[in-house]
Amino acid sequence: MASERNSEPAQTAKTDRLWYKDAIVYQLHVRAFRDSNADGVGDFRGLCDKLDYLRDLGVTALWLLPFYPSPLKDDGYDIAHYTKVHPAYGTLRDFQAFLKEAHRLGIRVITEMVLNHTSDQHPWFQRARQSKPGSRYRDFYVWSDTPDRYPDARVIFKDFEHSNWSWDTVAKAYYWHRFYSHQPDLNFDHSEVRRSLLDVVDFWLDMGVDGLRLDAAPYLYERDDTTCENLPETHAFLKELRRHVDERYEGRLLLAEANARPEDTVAYLGDGDECHAAFNFPLMPRLFMAIHMEDRRPILSAIEQTLEIPASCQWMLFLRNHDELTLEMLSDEDREYVYRVYAEDPQARVNSGIRRRLTPLLANNRRRLELMYGLLLSLPGTPVVYYGDEIGMGDNIYVGDRNGVRTPMQWSGDRNAGFSSANPQRLFLPVILDPEYHYGSVNVEMQQKNPHSLLWWMRRIVALRKQHTAFGRGSTHLLEPDNHHVLAYVRRFRREAILVVANVSRFVQHVELDLGQYAGMVPIELFGRTRFPVIREEPYFITLGPHDFYWFALERQRPD
Numbered sequence: 001m002a003s004e005r006n007s008e009p010a011q012t013a014k015t016d017r018l019w020y021k022d023a024i025v026y027q028l029h030v031r032a033f034r035d036s037n038a039d040g041v042g043d044f045r046g047l048c049d050k051l052d053y054l055r056d057l058g059v060t061a062l063w064l065l066p067f068y069p070s071p072l073k074d075d076g077y078d079i080a081h082y083t084k085v086h087p088a089y090g091t092l093r094d095f096q097a098f099l100k101e102a103h104r105l106g107i108r109v110i111t112e113m114v115l116n117h118t119s120d121q122h123p124w125f126q127r128a129r130q131s132k133p134g135s136r137y138r139d140f141y142v143w144s145d146t147p148d149r150y151p152d153a154r155v156i157f158k159d160f161e162h163s164n165w166s167w168d169t170v171a172k173a174y175y176w177h178r179f180y181s182h183q184p185d186l187n188f189d190h191s192e193v194r195r196s197l198l199d200v201v202d203f204w205l206d207m208g209v210d211g212l213r214l215d216a217a218p219y220l221y222e223r224d225d226t227t228c229e230n231l232p233e234t235h236a237f238l239k240e241l242r243r244h245v246d247e248r249y250e251g252r253l254l255l256a257e258a259n260a261r262p263e264d265t266v267a268y269l270g271d272g273d274e275c276h277a278a279f280n281f282p283l284m285p286r287l288f289m290a291i292h293m294e295d296r297r298p299i300l301s302a303i304e305q306t307l308e309i310p311a312s313c314q315w316m317l318f319l320r321n322h323d324e325l326t327l328e329m330l331s332d333e334d335r336e337y338v339y340r341v342y343a344e345d346p347q348a349r350v351n352s353g354i355r356r357r358l359t360p361l362l363a364n365n366r367r368r369l370e371l372m373y374g375l376l377l378s379l380p381g382t383p384v385v386y387y388g389d390e391i392g393m394g395d396n397i398y399v400g401d402r403n404g405v406r407t408p409m410q411w412s413g414d415r416n417a418g419f420s421s422a423n424p425q426r427l428f429l430p431v432i433l434d435p436e437y438h439y440g441s442v443n444v445e446m447q448q449k450n451p452h453s454l455l456w457w458m459r460r461i462v463a464l465r466k467q468h469t470a471f472g473r474g475s476t477h478l479l480e481p482d483n484h485h486v487l488a489y490v491r492r493f494r495r496e497a498i499l500v501v502a503n504v505s506r507f508v509q510h511v512e513l514d515l516g517q518y519a520g521m522v523p524i525e526l527f528g529r530t531r532f533p534v535i536r537e538e539p540y541f542i543t544l545g546p547h548d549f550y551w552f553a554l555e556r557q558r559p560d
């Protein structure tokens with residue numbers, strides 16, 4: 001049964017457990033969005049002031065990056081306390097006020113649940129390192145006398161770490177960490193660890209949070225002679241977590257962050273009894289490959305490999321996020337290709353990926369941007385938009401780690417891009433000054449005034465998507481016309497059928513589509529409600545300009 005909720009989204013029926021299928025998710029970091037108290041750091045009050053902007057964009061769910069107390073050596077993924085708010089962002093009350101206001105506007109809130117590790121500053125680690133080997137508290141983390149165990153586990157942050165083991169001078173032992181050495185991994189073999197984490201889950205869900213993104217889901221357990229990824233024990237724990245949540249709460253989302261090969265990623269959905277959703281990591285880099293190769297095949301194969309999922313589950317689709325554009329799971333050849341065409345400057349590369357925002361990756365080409373968003377919003381899944389990408393924000397590849405894609409939101413051409421009235425030197429990160437993306441011209445205020453801006457275009461396409469349930473919930477039928485520059489598919493839900501046709505090349509294309517099964521129906525182009533010729537048994541002929549895409553509703557012909 002549902003436990004008490006302090007607040008819940010206004011217009012949402014409790015019965016609608018599948019809300020995440022229809023959502024438009026917007027990802028942001030509180031610290032980068034809006035600073036209300038002029039200390040150079042964004043906060044919950046600032047975010048509250050900007051909720052109208054997000055509602056107007058059509059956002060129905062926010063995914064907040066970690067906002068808990070932390071030394072901020074990994075932008076908050078190094079948590080020092082699970083159930084408090086970092087003082088720079090406000091107080092727990094501020095968070096609650098924000099949650100209430102978001103719910104009042106019909107916006108759900110997804111927060112971070114970092115299960116795999118804590119900061120080395122977390123009291124659990126401080127206690128562990130001082131406790132006797134083998135004791136209850138020591139065993140909250142994973143220790144060893146040698147750094148040789150689990151040699152097959154890869155090092156993820158390979159530009160910064162050379163081993164998954166680090167020596168602790170207090171404990172006089174090595175501890176295990178899959179990420180930075182200041183992020184020791186928790187020991188999931190310890191029942192008290194698992195129980196303590198479920199308490200954290202309850203804390204936030206009791207408060208009314210609508211979903212949890214499960215950070216670094218594949219790495220919870222370690223076993224000898226394995227890569228220590230995607231282990232059966234990890235899946236068993238996630239299923240236990242799901243049961244725990246289902247028994248106590250209604251309509252909450254568990255979202256897996258699992259950057260893995262397609263079959264291993266799908267596994268996080270279980271048989272509909274594990275996570276409700278997972279990010280479609282296999283698809284993301286292939287979208288970028290396809291539009292540079294001007295060939296639909298990379299997208300097609302990623303979709304084919306991820307099409308079959310349990311009915312209640314959903315993919316979360318994204319183009320960019322707060323991390324590097326990860327190329328880890330590509331073949332060596334494909335990775336080299338993407339590096340060569342998208343990150344010639346070695347400074348743009350980090351770990352196994354590219355630290356750039358969407359617009360610079362696409363060389364500020366509006367046609368390609370629209371095409372990518374046209375795919376993001378129509379391929380099977382729920383779209384996740386990274387803050388700032390709706391106005392085409394630039395990045396700064398010179399500020400280290402992945403910080404260049406985490407700079408302050410650009411609200412206006414005023415001081416600090418309207419993000420903060422602090423002394424510019426006090427900002428947590430500098431605003432973007434690159435002449436091509438300078439905040440003086442790339443900002444919300446300017447784009448609000450121009451109906452042809454990217455922002456307005458985004459509002460329109462998001463609104464259009466929301467009118468058609470087939471995009472979030474429909475089946476997907478991939479068409480395979482001879483012309484490989486053209487990607488075409490039909491999304492169907494109940495009586496609704498939407499045909500998507502996209503030209504991934506930079507030249508005009510024509511295509512013949514086999515639409516025989518829709519004979520007698522009329523394609524209505526959705527943006528302009530333009531009627532196209534009726535579909536007949538013979539191939540349907542369409543021409544597309546460079547990087548064009550069309551969304552057609554296939555409707556029954558009205559008698560004249």
Ligand code: NOJ
Pocket residue numbers: 074077078114179215216257322323
């Ligand atoms: C994945 C997060 O997206 C990333 O930002 C973080 O550094 C690692 N997990 C470690 O928590």
